[in-house]
Amino acid sequence: MQFTIAISGFVALYIFMLAAFAGWVIIGHVPAILHTPLMSGSNFVHGIVVVGGIFALLNASTVLEQAIGFFAVLLGAGNAAGGFAVTHRMLAMFQPSGKPSHAGHGHARARHPKKG
Amino acid sequence: MMTIIPQLIIGVTDLAAAFLFMYGLKRMSSPVTAPSGILVAGVGMLVAVLASFLYAFNIGAAARPFLLVNIGLAVTALLVGGGVAWWSGKKVAMTAMPQMVALYNGMGGGAAAAIAAVELFGNKAGGVTQLVVTLIGALIGAVSLSGSLIAWAKLDGVISKPFRIRGQQVFNALVASATVGIGGYIVCVMQGVITSPVATPDLIYLFFGFALLFGVLMTLPIGGADMPVVISIYNAFTGLAVGLEGFVLQNPALMIAGMVVGAAGMLLTLLMAKAMNRSISNILFTNFGAAVKHKQG
Numbered sequence: 049m050q051f052t053i054a055i056s057g058f059v060a061l062y063i064f065m066l067a068a069f070a071g072w073v074i075i076g077h078v079p080a081i082l083h084t085p086l087m088s089g090s091n092f093v094h095g096i097v098v099v100g101g102i103f104a105l106l107n108a109s110t111v112l113e114q115a116i117g118f119f120a121v122l123l124g125a126g127n128a129a130g131g132f133a134v135t136h137r138m139l140a141m142f143q144p145s146g147k148p149s150h151a152g153h154g155h156a157r158a159r160h161p162k163k164g
Numbered sequence: 165m166m167t168i169i170p171q172l173i174i175g176v177t178d179l180a181a182a183f184l185f186m187y188g189l190k191r192m193s194s195p196v197t198a199p200s201g202i203l204v205a206g207v208g209m210l211v212a213v214l215a216s217f218l219y220a221f222n223i224g225a226a227a228r229p230f231l232l233v234n235i236g237l238a239v240t241a242l243l244v245g246g247g248v249a250w251w252s253g254k255k256v257a258m259t260a261m262p263q264m265v266a267l268y269n270g271m272g273g274g275a276a277a278a279i280a281a282v283e284l285f286g287n288k289a290g291g292v293t294q295l296v297v298t299l300i301g302a303l304i305g306a307v308s309l310s311g312s313l314i315a316w317a318k319l320d321g322v323i324s325k326p327f328r329i330r331g332q333q334v335f336n337a338l339v340a341s342a343t344v345g346i347g348g349y350i351v352c353v354m355q356g357v358i359t360s361p362v363a364t365p366d367l368i369y370l371f372f373g374f375a376l377l378f379g380v381l382m383t384l385p386i387g388g389a390d391m392p393v394v395i396s397i398y399n400a401f402t403g404l405a406v407g408l409e410g411f412v413l414q415n416p417a418l419m420i421a422g423m424v425v426g427a428a429g430m431l432l433t434l435l436m437a438k439a440m441n442r443s444i445s446n447i448l449f450t451n452f453g454a455a456v457k458h459k460q461g
Binding site: 054055056057060063064067068069070071072074075076077078079080081082083084085086087088089090091092093094095096097098099100101102103104105106107108109110112113114116117118119120121122123124125126127128129130131132133134135136137138139140142143 | 178181185186188189190192193194195196198199201202203205206209212213216217219220223224226227230231233234235237238240241242243244245246247248249250252253254256258261262264265267268269271272274275276278279281282283285286288293392395396399402403406407409410411413414415416417418419420421422423424425426427428429430431432435436439
């Protein structure tokens, strides 16, 4: 018995379409102060490429493939770890210090280093 | 039984990761819930990376003798790449964050391009669709890598002046079409439609060279003030490249996470451009700074 995830042809297109739509809707009504942190956050999310890098490296059978695969995991890990560190620091400034909602909003805007 | 349980675990963790990424991004798009959003996405990343080592249980026969070395390499790369990036991300000044995002984004694009390179050099992408998608992902990833590096250099002050020459748009268009042309040629050669006088690996090197060159040329003329928008575009590009390589590797988590970021990044780019009262094509193609100088003088 084999457990496989076969995604081909139109199924792949459906997944891409739904994922793209989800991404578009999720970001929908984001306030301008969150533009930069959200860019950084989505930058972290595509760090998942490191998983693909690990897959490619584990399946490498020549020195060239091993070298490029090593490179892929190195860069992907950098993307994920760096993206998390930077986003976490940016978003820490949005920590509501007392009252949430309205007051927190204005507070965050004032302390944010860079206007969106 | 030795292969089905790891595959099942990978399937479930990847599904969980895809959900956590989307839920995390959703939380990040509101100021009140934003700080916890990155933690949610971080958990998704952690479980997906840990589970990905289970791929070791069902690798191809050709890679089996190299398995231990490859696992060692993967752990080393994870620790070194992750460690250096984590340390630099923690240490960097708050004002230098946009260029760090550019740098990490370039790394992601480079990783996607590198995965494509492994598939191409190993001739693992079977079928025309797989091959074309691999090459498109490689192109977008490589452009994102070199473009993000230029964006980083501009924001960091390494490159201070926009580089503009006469007929730059035409030249860039020529480089872009040359890259696409080489890509099409590679597809024909690898599918056995035509026999090439040049060896296939050389063609692949040429393809990546041109793609990287195009990313550099495309970013050089854009002024430093527009860089956040440009970084956002490359962020969306990297997402798209990751999604496409996910299709090649048959990994739905990569497909979904990449495509979500591709679409979200595109919308974010439009919103950022709108906040600056500019259009995307205006930022990319009109040498804004030069035009202003011309009007004033």
